[in-house]
Amino acid sequence: MGAFDGIKLQGREKRLSTLSAYLGTAHNLATEDQDRQNIRTYSEATFDEVIYALKAVGDIEDSITVVHSPLGCGNAKLRFWADGSKSSWYTTNLNERDTILGGDDKLRETILEAYKKHEPKIIFVVATPVVAINNDDISAVVSELEEELNTKIVPIFTDGFKSKAAINGYDLVLHAIGRYLVKGDAEEEKSNVLNLISLSENNEDIKEILLLLNELEIKTNIIPKFGTYEDIKNSSKAKVSIALNHDEGFFLGRGLEESYNVPYIKTNVPIGSKNTAEWLQLVAEVFNVQDKAEKIIERENFKKRKLIDKSPLSGLKIYIDLKTSKATSLVSLIKNLGGEVIGITIDEVDKVNKNKLEELKYDLPVHVGSGQIFEIANILNKLKPDIYIGEAKKTAWVSKLGIIPISIGNVALYGFDGGKKLVDLINKSIKNRELIDSVAANSDLQYKDAWLKKSTNWYIKQEVK
CATH class of the missing domain: 3.40.50.1980 (Nitrogenase molybdenum iron protein domain)
Known part of the structure; x- marks a missing residue:
């Protein structure tokens, strides 16, 4: 089964043997049994997959988020709004009665209200633990309204408790993006464009990488962060994809490779001269600009030599x-x-x-x-x-x-x-x-x-x- 197939995605623990509780040495952890799982008998509150999902969709251009939840879950978006996220969001405001009898009607009303006010190109519907319990049929509501409204409505099935790893929220968003928004044909001719996959990077980090790519004269399609619907839809036509953080972006990169024959480059986070040089060389090789990349690397290494020597x-x-x-x-x-x-x-x-x-x-x-x-x-x-x-x-x-x-x-x-x-x-x-x-x-x-x-x-x- 391909990465974008299936309505719902398994938790990261089942798919990738993700471990979220451990204490030891790097060597012992690297040689640990892949299937071993640890638990905490006491844990402090921390981010979950719902919060990561809200962060991932919050910077997608011309989109609105509908959080299908009581007010509390929706208020989690305030953190990202305070950090500069400009996208609007709505909460269906489920109450005790809705948790028993279902909140399909409230979801329908909220989506209609969001569309009427903003007319966005994408409406993300983010599920929450309450919805996972009352089993609302989000897919049915989405299918019905997508025919009625001139917009893409994307359900994201975040349960909030099936995975202990918050990063699973990124996977769920990328799965939904790949399934509902990316369009194209695996056999069509590819354009000379790089898909730059970014989810959590700050603006300054992205600027630094774009300066290097611009110097190599490589056209870049940044997704999903700061991406538009057209950017995401056309990512199937890119020449290659690379993630700024492989842990976070690999799911989209792998999915585009499997479904649309867009190669995915796996590499380290470009922090420091060594990792940045490796990252740049891998991209330059695909676009046949190795000579330009080597000149940049030589120049930058010369400038940093004094700092390292000190x-x-x-x-x-x-x-x-x-x-x-x-x-x-x-x-x-x-x-x-x-x-x-x-x-x-x-x-x-x-x-x-x-x-x-x-x-x-x-x-x-x-x-x-x-x-x-x-x-x-x-x-x-x-x-x-x-x-x-x-x-x-x-x-x-x-x-x-x-x-x-x-x-x-x-x-x-x-x-x-x-x-x-x-x-x-x-x-x-x-x-x-x-x-x-x-x-x-x-x-x-x-x-x-x-x-x-x-x-x-x-x-x-x-x-x-």
């Missing part, structure tokens, strides 16, 4: 808490800059990214746990790094442990200049050492000493089937 991060112990592919790519960059990575926390490990762990230091501590701050606090209290690198809005708390927090939310780490920008950010933060010391001396961590002294994997158990 080893600007020498003597610093660094802990990384990022998405899996970003974290593994950043490890090599920090090593090249003279720093020492003493541990990483990543969101999930599966068949898509497990091979990247083999490139890490044999005994590097690896913690798998998206949003499990209580476990990270336990680890940091034991390892005592100088620097903690994490995503936006989840780093400041580490200052209570006397650790310098580095948020990379809006920093362009992609491309050849990522190393310099990281060094500048770290140096700027180190100058505020007195502030960090003051916070540590006058603030109480949200966790008790009794927990910090326990084994970090206290609540991580092997699942018994």
